[in-house]
Amino acid sequence: MSSARPTPVDRSEPTPAPASEALFERARAVTPGGVNSPVRAFNAVGGTPRFIRSARGAWLTDVDGTEYVDLVCSWGPMLLGHAHPEVTAAVADAVSRGTSYGTPTPPEVELAEEIVDRTPVERVRFVSSGTEATMSAIRLARGFTGRDLVVKFAGCYHGHVDALLASAGSGLATFAVPGTPGVPQSATDLTLVLPYNDRAAVEAAFAEHGDRIACLITEAAPGNMGVVPPEDGFNAFLAETCRRHGALFVSDEVMTGFRASRQGQWGLDGAVEGWVPDLMTFGKVMGGGFPAAAFGGRADVMHQLAPEGPVYQAGTLSGNPVATTAGLATLRLATDEVYAHLHTVGDTIKAAVAEALTAAGVPHRIQSTGTMFSVFFADGAVRDFADASRTDSSAYAAFFHAMLDRGVHLPPSAYEAWFLSAAHDERAVQTVLDALPDAARAAAAAREERP
Numbered sequence: 001m002s003s004a005r006p007t008p009v010d011r012s013e014p015t016p017a018p019a020s021e022a023l024f025e026r027a028r029a030v031t032p033g034g035v036n037s038p039v040r041a042f043n044a045v046g047g048t049p050r051f052i053r054s055a056r057g058a059w060l061t062d063v064d065g066t067e068y069v070d071l072v073c074s075w076g077p078m079l080l081g082h083a084h085p086e087v088t089a090a091v092a093d094a095v096s097r098g099t100s101y102g103t104p105t106p107p108e109v110e111l112a113e114e115i116v117d118r119t120p121v122e123r124v125r126f127v128s129s130g131t132e133a134t135m136s137a138i139r140l141a142r143g144f145t146g147r148d149l150v151v152k153f154a155g156c157y158h159g160h161v162d163a164l165l166a167s168a169g170s171g172l173a174t175f176a177v178p179g180t181p182g183v184p185q186s187a188t189d190l191t192l193v194l195p196y197n198d199r200a201a202v203e204a205a206f207a208e209h210g211d212r213i214a215c216l217i218t219e220a221a222p223g224n225m226g227v228v229p230p231e232d233g234f235n236a237f238l239a240e241t242c243r244r245h246g247a248l249f250v251s252d253e254v255m256t257g258f259r260a261s262r263q264g265q266w267g268l269d270g271a272v273e274g275w276v277p278d279l280m281t282f283g284k285v286m287g288g289g290f291p292a293a294a295f296g297g298r299a300d301v302m303h304q305l306a307p308e309g310p311v312y313q314a315g316t317l318s319g320n321p322v323a324t325t326a327g328l329a330t331l332r333l334a335t336d337e338v339y340a341h342l343h344t345v346g347d348t349i350k351a352a353v354a355e356a357l358t359a360a361g362v363p364h365r366i367q368s369t370g371t372m373f374s375v376f377f378a379d380g381a382v383r384d385f386a387d388a389s390r391t392d393s394s395a396y397a398a399f400f401h402a403m404l405d406r407g408v409h410l411p412p413s414a415y416e417a418w419f420l421s422a423a424h425d426e427r428a429v430q431t432v433l434d435a436l437p438d439a440a441r442a443a444a445a446a447r448e449e450r451p
């Protein structure tokens with residue numbers, strides 16, 4: 001690797017976080033790993049996760065009183081920034097009228113209308129998490145087609161659904177193996193895992209098993225192995241392949257929906273290329289920071305759901321009035337100007353990241369789809385999970401901590417998208433830009449220290 005680097009590596013002490021450390025210790029005594037979702041534990045980057053006591057706009061404040069520019073945005077949902085006054089007011093008003101009735105309510109109708117209006121889905125059903133949305137979409141696809149097999153891509157994450165926590169088997173078009181203990185072999189015996197962006201693999205799988213495949217599910221643009229955009233026409237190819245074989249095409253827009261663009265990833269390719277998924281799943285942004293998610297699609301498919309049809313699906317808190325009020329307020333405020341702002345701010349940050357990493361001699365690759373992007377600490381195009389796995393996670397860990405010590409909270413894993421919001425203003429962006437050169441040098445030093 002390149003040698004001469006004029007500026008010395010910044011070895012300044014990490015920002016102390018005694019209150020977070022104390023809470024983390026208490027948390028670990030009562031909760032596995034001290035967290036309620038694994039990536040929050042900082043295992044991939046080391047150190048102590050910051051316990052956040054409040055957030056406003058683009059900023060998080062931890063329990064020690066330290067402020068950070070938030071480039072996680074709750075892993076996507078906070079499109080408008082934290083504690084947006086209009087969303088907060090709508091939620092406070094909803095809460096004051098009771099938080100759950102177990103009956104239909106007005107806001108869930110309005111949110112469903114908003115989603116049907118923005119996306120190609122004709123009918124939509126609300127659930128409480130993205131996991132429930134994909135699980136229910138697959139059940140519905142199986143019920144509708146009377147077939148059992150599900151095709152997914154390596155590196156795509158669809159929540160912790162048993163059948164989708166699967167790794168590729170020993171060859172293309174062979175059945176998957178469980179991706180975690182606790183998932184029985186029988187749950188993944190019906191799952192095929194293929195490499196992303198690989199048309200030949202899709203064709204081979206459908207040639208061999210086409211008449212048994214209920215659905216193919218894919219992230220509309222993968223964001224859970226870093227951002228890996230579909231190659232031109234790939235989603236259209238998937239839709240067409242499914243159609244030819246009588247399988248359903250399930251486009252998972254839990255992350256990209258209302259985030260990559262006003263109409264999600266579908267607005268970037270489906271609307272342009274003229275194809276429509278049979279089923280779609282949504283979450284994150286559409287819940288406005290509350291536990292709300294949805295699946296929807298063709299009216300004739302959705303018609304198979306209980307109580308209209310025989311495929312059972314239900315939820316005590318589904319369509320919750322507070323959550324759907326937050327989602328509705330968020331989507332109504334997510335105007336074209338918001339997406340234009342995300343593009344502008346994203347372009348500024350991407351350019352500065354590239355400049356800093358280049359100056360420090362750190363191999364990197366920045367990939368985007370719409371307003372979403374991620375930074376791989378590896379050379380060359382990333383078109384599937386094997387490419388993404390070449391990322392230098394120790395260089396990322398050093399970069400992450402140097403940014404954190406300079407007031408920027410990145411995702412605590414090298415395989416995640418960086419998220420922005422409408423509230424990322426000049427001060428927030430400047431804080432990121434100021435932190436980058438030192439962080440890039442810390443990443444370069446971590447590469448050199450490796451055995």
Ligand SMILES: *Cc1c(COP(=O)(O)O)cnc(C)c1O
Pocket residue numbers: 128129130131132134157158159160219224252253254255256283284293
């Ligand atoms: C986050 C995510 C999910 C899972 O959603 P949860 O609400 O965490 O269950 C599913 N699919 C995609 C593409 C996601 O990004």
